Structure formats: structure tokens, C-alpha cells
Amino acid sequence: MASVCFYFQVHQPYRLRHYTIFDTGNDYFDNHKNGEICRKVANKCYMPANQLFLDLIRRHRGRFKISYSTTGIILEQLKEYAPDVLESFQKLADTGCAEFLAETYHHSLSFLFSPSEFADQIEAHRQVIYDLFGQRPRVFRNTELIYNNAIAQAVERIGGFDAILAEGADHILGYRSPNYVYRPPNTSTLKLLLKNYRLSDDIAFRFSNRDWSEWPMKAEKFAQWVNAVNGNGYVVNLFIDYETFGEHQWEDTGIFEFLRHLPTEILKHPDNDFKTLSEAAAAYDAVDVVDVPFLVSWADTERDLSAWLGNAMQHSAIRELYRLEAMVRASNDPQLMDDWRRLQTSDHFYYMCTKWFADGDVHKYFNPYDSPYDSYINYMNILDNLRSRCSVVAPTSPAHDHPVSAMSA
Amino acid sequence: MKIKTLMLGWEFPPFISGGLGTACYGLTKAMDRLGIPVVFILPRAMPIRLTAGGELAGTGTFGQHYQTELRNIRLRAVASTLTPYAPGQSRAAANWRKTRAKTENGVDVIALEEATGANYGPDMQEEVYRYAVRVMKAAEGEEFDIIHAHDWMTFPAGIALATQTGKPLVVQVHSTEFDRSGEHVNQRVYDIERQGMHAASRVIAVSNYTRNIVINRYGVPPEKVEVVYNGIDFNGHAEASYAGPRSDKTVLFLGRVTMQKGPEYFLFAAKRVLEKMDNVKFVMVGDGDMLHRSIELAANLGIGHKVFFTRFLRGEDVDRAYQMADLYVMPSVSEPFGIAPLEALQHNVPVLVSKTSGIAEAFRNALKVDFWDINEMANKMVAVLRHEPLHEMLLREGRKEALRFRWEDSAARVNDIYHEALGVG
Numbered sequence: 001m002a003s004v005c006f007y008f009q010v011h012q013p014y015r016l017r018h019y020t021i022f023d024t025g026n027d028y029f030d031n032h033k034n035g036e037i038c039r040k041v042a043n044k045c046y047m048p049a050n051q052l053f054l055d056l057i058r059r060h061r062g063r064f065k066i067s068y069s070t071t072g073i074i075l076e077q078l079k080e081y082a083p084d085v086l087e088s089f090q091k092l093a094d095t096g097c098a099e100f101l102a103e104t105y106h107h108s109l110s111f112l113f114s115p116s117e118f119a120d121q122i123e124a125h126r127q128v129i130y131d132l133f134g135q136r137p138r139v140f141r142n143t144e145l146i147y148n149n150a151i152a153q154a155v156e157r158i159g160g161f162d163a164i165l166a167e168g169a170d171h172i173l174g175y176r177s178p179n180y181v182y183r184p185p186n187t188s189t190l191k192l193l194l195k196n197y198r199l200s201d202d203i204a205f206r207f208s209n210r211d212w213s214e215w216p217m218k219a220e221k222f223a224q225w226v227n228a229v230n231g232n233g234y235v236v237n238l239f240i241d242y243e244t245f246g247e248h249q250w251e252d253t254g255i256f257e258f259l260r261h262l263p264t265e266i267l268k269h270p271d272n273d274f275k276t277l278s279e280a281a282a283a284y285d286a287v288d289v290v291d292v293p294f295l296v297s298w299a300d301t302e303r304d305l306s307a308w309l310g311n312a313m314q315h316s317a318i319r320e321l322y323r324l325e326a327m328v329r330a331s332n333d334p335q336l337m338d339d340w341r342r343l344q345t346s347d348h349f350y351y352m353c354t355k356w357f358a359d360g361d362v363h364k365y366f367n368p369y370d371s372p373y374d375s376y377i378n379y380m381n382i383l384d385n386l387r388s389r390c391s392v393v394a395p396t397s398p399a400h401d402h403p404v405s406a407m408s409a
Numbered sequence: 410m411k412i413k414t415l416m417l418g419w420e421f422p423p424f425i426s427g428g429l430g431t432a433c434y435g436l437t438k439a440m441d442r443l444g445i446p447v448v449f450i451l452p453r454a455m456p457i458r459l460t461a462g463g464e465l466a467g468t469g470t471f472g473q474h475y476q477t478e479l480r481n482i483r484l485r486a487v488a489s490t491l492t493p494y495a496p497g498q499s500r501a502a503a504n505w506r507k508t509r510a511k512t513e514n515g516v517d518v519i520a521l522e523e524a525t526g527a528n529y530g531p532d533m534q535e536e537v538y539r540y541a542v543r544v545m546k547a548a549e550g551e552e553f554d555i556i557h558a559h560d561w562m563t564f565p566a567g568i569a570l571a572t573q574t575g576k577p578l579v580v581q582v583h584s585t586e587f588d589r590s591g592e593h594v595n596q597r598v599y600d601i602e603r604q605g606m607h608a609a610s611r612v613i614a615v616s617n618y619t620r621n622i623v624i625n626r627y628g629v630p631p632e633k634v635e636v637v638y639n640g641i642d643f644n645g646h647a648e649a650s651y652a653g654p655r656s657d658k659t660v661l662f663l664g665r666v667t668m669q670k671g672p673e674y675f676l677f678a679a680k681r682v683l684e685k686m687d688n689v690k691f692v693m694v695g696d697g698d699m700l701h702r703s704i705e706l707a708a709n710l711g712i713g714h715k716v717f718f719t720r721f722l723r724g725e726d727v728d729r730a731y732q733m734a735d736l737y738v739m740p741s742v743s744e745p746f747g748i749a750p751l752e753a754l755q756h757n758v759p760v761l762v763s764k765t766s767g768i769a770e771a772f773r774n775a776l777k778v779d780f781w782d783i784n785e786m787a788n789k790m791v792a793v794l795r796h797e798p799l800h801e802m803l804l805r806e807g808r809k810e811a812l813r814f815r816w817e818d819s820a821a822r823v824n825d826i827y828h829e830a831l832g833v834g
Contacts, residue, residue, distance in 0.1 A: 021791045022681070312798035313802055316798040354802065373802070377799065380799075
């Protein structure tokens with residue numbers, strides 16, 4: 001049996017506006033740009049991809065299934081800037097063949113800095129998924145597939161989840177294959193689903209690369225690779241950024257045509273099927289424990305945290321951000337809280353990455369700043385303003401020690 | 410094929426007054442290391458102990474010194490009062506010549522002052538042509554395959570020599586009249602620059618920024634304009650840092666205090682920084698025709714007590730200025746390349762540069778601003794002074810990147826261009 005499990009990540013940050021040390025406003029976000037990008041991606045990716053998947057689900061009468069993880073803040077932005085996309089996601093949810101996963105509402109790195117904030121954001125996200133799609137998520141994915149044993153254990157403690165996702169990195173799997181279901185150590189029921197990064201990246205990164213020996217990759221060829229898993233595994237976990245379709249791989253690369261034919265080709269083999277992630281977790285027993293004491297992610301060749309926390313600026317920015325948590329909570333000011341949370345989105349720290357800056361790299365495409373230094377300066381200026389708002393709200397208090405008294409002040 | 414060059418250059422140590430001298434010297438030294446033979450013609454205002462065009466070796470102290478150190482370079486002095494910067498633009502350049510002149514007997518100080526008395530006065534023009542005649546004479550006994558001239562004052566000599574000998578001319582543009590004078594260009598200087606660029610087989614620009622000026626303002630066909638970045642002699646070792654107690658932060662301007670270098674933008678930004686932070690000093694090192702105006706401006710802005718003018722510094726004093734600094738700012742209105750930021754990094758000082766500079770296009774680990782954007786300049790200054798991680802990253806990554814600007818690479822590229830100009834593989 002080879003069950004193909006598609007999961008698509010849907011996310012856009014709230015990009016910051018240019019904010020100097022001389023600015024004093026509370027409007028930190030570039031609404032114009034965020035709206036523009038949201039609509040652009042909606043036209044190039046979200047709308048055509050949603051329509052395509054809707055067609056495929058209908059045509060295959062329940063045999064084609066997919067999963068989505070949509071961050072809370074992309075859902076907010078779609079509501080404001082592209083409500084038709086939100087509607088089409090709702091239609092997908094209504095088919096019963098599209099599952100929605102849980103993650104941190106703000107696509108944050110909160111697990112690393114504040115366990116309580118981590119739990120709050122998961123709860124907020126579960127709520128918005130229920131409100132919009134009528135589903136109670138059973139599978140958790142952490143921001144950028146950042147994962148270790150402790151995250152799995154924390155997620156099990158929070159409760160309500162059957163499975164958690166992670167990168168099927170070679171250095172955590174060793175000789176083992178990502179095409180089985182595993183479980184984390186010291187958990188009772190939680191299962192671990194690992195990304196098959198070779199087959200995922202064939203679609204996400206290599207699809208249009210003419211120097212690639214497998215180019216052009218047709219649906220038929222890809223199906224053969226999936227068929228080869230039969231006998232060596234149960235699942236083929238294809239975890240892909242949704243923007244791959246139409247945005248990273250443009251329409252003229254043939255990516256939509258590839259997807260259109262893929263289900264038919266996969267289903268030609270009688271032992272293949274499509275499953276949502278919770279179906280896969282339910283269908284197969286865990287074959288082994290995978291021990292991941294250190295943090296892994298799905299980013300770059302390093303598969304580590306260096307894209308977000310690889311240099312002194314990134315560390316200083318995020319430390320300063322979470323240092324404000326107690327004061328922000330004590331303020332009891334929903335607007336302040338919301339601003340603080342939007343600043344937690346991992347993209348802000350990604351923009352400060354200097355790792356490939358020297359080579360003038362692929363990351364530029366995703367970066368609204370000219371340099372990681374500019375991004376840090378802008379972020380710190382905003383944080384400075386946010387801090388001053390905290391102290392206005394709770395002027396006297398060492399608020400983090402006495403949140404309750406500060407609240408009543 | 411080993412190509413022999415006749416180079417019409419500027420300034421050899423210890424008398425280097427600015428970027429042009431530094432660049433000529435750095436390039437020539439690297440060519441020497443690569444084994445490229447060069448006859449280096451040096452304008453020299455010293456008392457003429459030798460016959461015009463006579464060989465310097467063994468007669469002057471510095472001539473002797475470099476004859477032994479640089480094996481493939483022959484240095485020849487040509488009597489001339491030309492200096493790389495127009496007087497008034499560089500008090501320093503004129504000053505050292507004057508002081509040297511006084512210590513060595515027999516020099517006509519008055520004539521010197523005359524020659525450097527006014528912005529590109531008629532004497533300057535004449536001197537450029539007088540120099541050309543002397544170069545022609547000096548070149549008579551020399552064997553060379555190609556002529557390489559640096560900046561406009563040497564162009565007429567280069568053209569004349571190329572016409573007479575039929576050898577190809579390569580001109581290198583370290584700065585243009587538009588950089589030096591904004592839109593108020595001196596027509597005669599512009600014409601000389603233009604003639605030189607058009608007469609040359611190849612034009613070397615020190616950045617794409619300059620290359621665009623050469624193409625757009627001088628109408629030179631793009632296919633013959635090449636970019637060769639400057640280098641820096643950088644061994645990667647940390648210079649000693651100033652160890653004394655320091656409660657104040659220091660922001661450094663170091664360069665000629667002229668319109669081109671944007672000193673007033675530095676001061677306007679300083680004023681804004683002081684609105685946000687009190688414990689900051691601003692140090693302006695350099696001389697120039699805008700010095701007095703800058704001192705007045707600082708006073709008028711009410712920040713006179715926070716801005717320190719040191720005038721022109723050299724040697725250890727320059728090192729000390731860098732050691733005190735937390736940030737180096739180059740707010741140039743128009744800077745063809747900009748070696749100074751690389752020197753600042755060499756001295757462990759992170760840098761903020763204007764976008765209208767060659768270095769801004771070639772260098773990543775620097776903060777960049779539009780020179781006129783006072784707010785943004787101040788914003789970035791404050792950030793570096795406040796946030797240690799930013800200071801640290803700019804410095805560490807900047808030093809790493811500065812190591813890549815090697816004069817050997819520039820010299821090898823120049824050698825390739827010689828081959829192209831001669832049409833040999």
C-alpha cells in the first residue's frame with residue numbers, strides 16, 4: 001500500500017512598514033503592500049490551485065484527498081483582501097476530502113521562548129479553523145516544521161492530537177525510510193509523520209529546472225516513483241508550500257497540468273490511494289520510535305534553525321520581543337496584544353538572516369528588505385515603540401513579576 | 410605574452426593625500442607582484458636635481474626605496490606641479506608639497522602656489538600640457554606596449570604619446586568632473602576627460618556607478634568601458650583597539666571636506682541623532698573648501714559642542730581617529746568607488762555609506778542610505794550606536810567581505826584588459 005499524503009502550507013506574514021526611530025505611530029504594518037501581495041498570490045496561486053483541487057476531488061469522487069495548514073494570519077488577510085479565496089477553502093472543507101491542520105496562529109517560534117504563548121496560539125488557531133471550516137484539527141504541524149522530542153511531548157500534553165509532522169531529515173532517520181509512520185519517544189498515542197523530502201522537493205524545487213536529469217517530469221513518471229514505494233512503506237508524505245503552485249513554479253512551467261493528471265496516474269496502481277494526514281495516522285501503526293533530541297526544520301540544506309536564529313541580530317530581536325510578554329499580557333490591551341503577536345511571525349526573523357546574504361541568493365525573492373541589517377533596524381524600531389506603549393499602560397510595574405496587580409492598576 | 414606598460418600615475422608613499430594616490434599605488438604594487446612590468450611616470454614638484462625626464466633612481470630618497478622593493482616597476486619622475494586634487498579641494502595635497510618644498514632647498518614656493526592657486530586656473534591647464542610635453546620626452550628612451558593613464562590631468566599626455574607611438578591607450582577613470590563638481594562642470598576639464606575616453610581603446614571605470622557616468626555623460630560606447638574595482642591591502646588581522654575609558658559613542662567622518670563628500674548631510678543627520686541620544690560625539694577629519702562652512706553649520710544647528718573638527722590627519726593620528734569610532738559614515742554625494750569604508754573596516758569600524766557610491770553597489774555588509782535622506786541616515790546611525798548585535802554583525806561580516814577586495818584581482822583584470830586592447834590572447 002502506498003498512501004499519498006499531500007499537505008500544503010498556506011501562509012503570508014504581515015509585513016512591516018518602514019519605521020524609523022523618529023516614527024511614533026502604532027500602525028506597524030504595511031497594509032497596502034500586504035493587500036497587494038495577498039491579491040497577487042491569490043490570483044496566481046490560491047484561486048487556480050483551489051479550483052483545480054476542487055475539480056479533482058469532484059472528479060475522483062472521494063478518492064483524491066489533501067490536507068492544508070493555513071496560518072491564522074493568512075486567513076485574516078484573505079478575509080480582508082481576497083474573500084473569494086476564503087470561500088473556496090470553505091468549499092474544499094465541505095467536500096470532506098480536505099483536512100485542515102493545527103499550528104501556531106501567528107506562524108511563530110513561540111515554542112522556543114514561551115510555552116504558554118505556544119499553547120495559546122494553538123488554541124486560537126484551532127478555534128479559527130473550527131469557526132471557518134467546521135473542523136477540529138487532529139494533526140499538528142509546528143512553524144517551518146521545527147521539531148524535536150520536547151515539542152512532540154508538549155503537543156501531546158496540550159492534547160487533542162493524533163499526529164505531529166516533521167522533516168524526514170536523513171540525520172534523524174539514519175537508514176530508516178520516511179515512508180512509515182513513527183512515534184516520538186516518551187509519548188503515549190501521538191504519531192509522527194515525516195516528510196519525504198526527495199519526492200516533495202521534486203515538485204516544489206526541481207519541477208521546472210531544465211538542468212535536472214529528470215526534466216521534464218510528467219505525472220506518469222512521478223507516479224512510477226510513488227509506485228516504487230509499494231512494499232517499502234505505507235505513506236508518501238508530500239509536504240509542500242502552497243505558493244509552489246503558480247508562484248514559485250509559474251503556470252507556464254506546466255505545474256497545474258502536472259497536478260491535474262497526477263491523481264489519475266497515482267490511482268492507476270491498485271495498491272495506491274490518497275489519505276489525509278489524520279487518516280494516515282489512523283490507518284498505520286507506528287513501526288519505530290524516532291529520537292530527535294535537537295531541533296530540526298524543513299529549511300535549506302541545513303534543516304536547522306539557522307535561517308531564523310542563526311545570528312546575533314536574530315537572537316537579540318526575538319529575545320527582546322518575548323521579554324515584553326508579561327508586560328503585554330498585563331496591559332490587557334487587545335490591540336497591543338495583537339501587534340505583539342504579529343511581530344512573532346517567523347518571517348520577520350528570516351529577513352534578518354545573513355547566511356546566504358554574501359552570495360546574493362534565492363532568499364532575496366521572499367525578502368522585502370534590501371539587507372538583513374535594514375530588516376533588523378526596522379524591527380527594533382517598532383519593538384521600541386511597542387515597549388513604550390507597554391510602559392504607558394503599566395507605568396510603575398515590574399509587570400512581569402506581578403501581572404495581576406498590574407492588570408488592576 | 411608579457412605586456413609592458415607605461416603608466417601615467419600619481420603619488421607614491423609617503424606622500425599620499427587621497428584615494429587616487431592610494432589606488433595607483435595599490436594597483437601598481439599588485440602588478441609588480443604579478444610580474445607585470447611597469448614604467449611608472451610620476452609628476453613631482455620637487456626641486457629638479459635631475460634633467461627633465463631624468464631617472465630618479467638613486468637621487469631621491471623615496472625613489473631609491475621603491476626601486477629596490479618593487480622589482481618589476483621602474484619609477485620615473487617628471488617635473489610638474491600637478492596634484493591629484495584641484496587646490497581648494499585638497500588643502501592637504503597642496504600643504505604637503507609646500508612643506509616638503511620648504512625643507513628641501515631651491516624650490517620656488519611662489520611658483521608652486523601660483524600653480525595651485527585657483528580652481529583649475531589657466532595655469533593648471535597649461536601645466537597639464539607642459540606635463541604632457543615632458544612625458545613625451547621621458548618616454549623616448551622607454552620600451553612599452555601600452556599606455557595607461559589615470560584621470561584627466563594625464564589624459565593629454567596619454568593621447569599625445571599614443572598618437573606619436575601608435576601604441577594603444579587605456580584610461581582609468583577614478584573620478585569624473587560630475588563627481589567633483591556636481592552639475593557645475595568645468596567645460597575644459599570635461600572636454601579633456603571626454604577626449605581621453607574617446608581616444609582610448611579601453612576605458613576602465615572603478616565601479617558600475619562610474620561606468621554609467623562614462624557612458625551616459627561622455628557618450629563612450631559601452632562595449633569599451635570595463636569595471637575594475639579597487640582593492641585594499643588588508644591582512645585580516647585586527648588593528649589594536651583604543652583601550653581607554655569611553656562613555657560616549659563616536660561617529661566618524663573622514664575625507665576631504667568638499668561638496669562631493671556631503672559633509673553638510675553628515676551634520677544634519679548628527680543633529681537628528683542628538684535628538685534621540687545625548688552621549689554621542691561626531692568627529693570630522695579632513696580639510697577642504699567646505700571646512701569653514703561646516704564649522705559654521707555645526708554651530709548654527711546648535712550642535713557645535715558635539716562636533717569636533719580635527720583638520721587633516723595622517724599616520725598614527727588617523728589610526729587613533731578610527732580606534733575611537735563606533736561608526737564610520739561616508740555621506741558622499743557622488744563617490745566613484747570609496748576605499749575609505751574598507752579602510753574603516755580594516756580598523757574595526759562598521760560603515761554606513763551613501764548609495765551614490767561605487768562601494769554601495771559592490772559591498773553588501775554596509776548600511777546604505779541616500780545622501781539626502783537625513784532622517785534615514787540618522788535612523789541608521791542611532792541603530793548602530795544602540796544595538797550592539799548590529800554593530801557586531803556589520804563589523805564581523807564587513808571585515809570578512811572586505812578581504813575579498815584584493816589588488817591582485819584588480820591587477821589581473823587590468824592585465825586582461827591590456828590583452829584585449831592589444832588584440833592578443
